Amino acid sequence: MSPMIPVQPMSLEVLTHDAYRQLEHAASLKGLLKPFKGKRELEHLAQVAREIEAQLCHLMTAVVQQTGQPPYSLLGIRLVLQNTSAGSTFLRWRSRDFSRMGVAVWERQISNNALLQAVREGLHRFERDRIALNLQMSVVHSLYSQATTCAIKMDSAERLLRQFTTAVEVSP
Template sequence: MKPIISTQPIPPKTLTPDAYRQLEHSASLKGLLKPFKGKGELDYLAQVARETEAQLCHLMEAVVQQAGQPPYSLLDIRLVLQNTSAGSTFLRWRTRDFARMGVAVWERQVSNKALPQAVREELHRFECERIALNLQMSVVHSLYRQASTCAIKMASAERLLRQFTPAAEISR
């Protein structure tokens, strides 16, 4: 059986250690595992998580762009960005006609016996990158939501305390 696409040069890998270098510094857990003294520190944590989400989105866009180049663009599969109602973004596999979505679409394509092995291996790499980036986005987005919610709760607790604290004690 003739391959469904010709084997063309495979582009370089997108998610190299250099691609993550900037994320490593902003996403340290060192700042998470400490006592928070007030709303400001939680707001800062939420801000860092939001910035990290944006950086992850750039990495996702790079993977989508690479997966959209030949020979992959000749397949009946697309890697796309999907924005969720919760405000985060995830990578999803879709058919070219957008009729189906999910890992089953990728599995069907990779299982095609006419697919050249080099392309199959690169689709595997894209799938592994998709899984890892989606995990990272999920964790960071959850951290953002939790930090934001906790900042609101802490501000509410501080307001309540101020309502019942004599003015002389506030100025101390």
């Protein structure tokens, strides 16, 4: 890596308010804070959470693509999508050779005195976006998991009630 990176960074406008506009409508808490009457409502909530996860993943991909452009692509770090065993996706910093991972990789790069201030500020913006998107993904994935689990429990409770009601009706 050369001591100074001469390329000026491109505009960092991936995560504008417009990028989030569609998510804002889908993610209204109004639909969450209500009495759920059955399994179907919880399954719908889980489906909405899955759709929001897909939209967040799209935003994450856009950030990763932007970090893959010069001057950031010339640095010793990469921002990558990491899929978890739980089925969600998070943004992670990795060294160029993939030997190290985590925020320490980003900290080391941003602390490089040879880095142009504009590049340092761009990396800071990417880190802010990474933190926010990971938080949002974590919350939405947790909502999906909880809604799915609660739908199963609701179904089980409804089946037990039907079973008991049928048994009582059959009894003489």
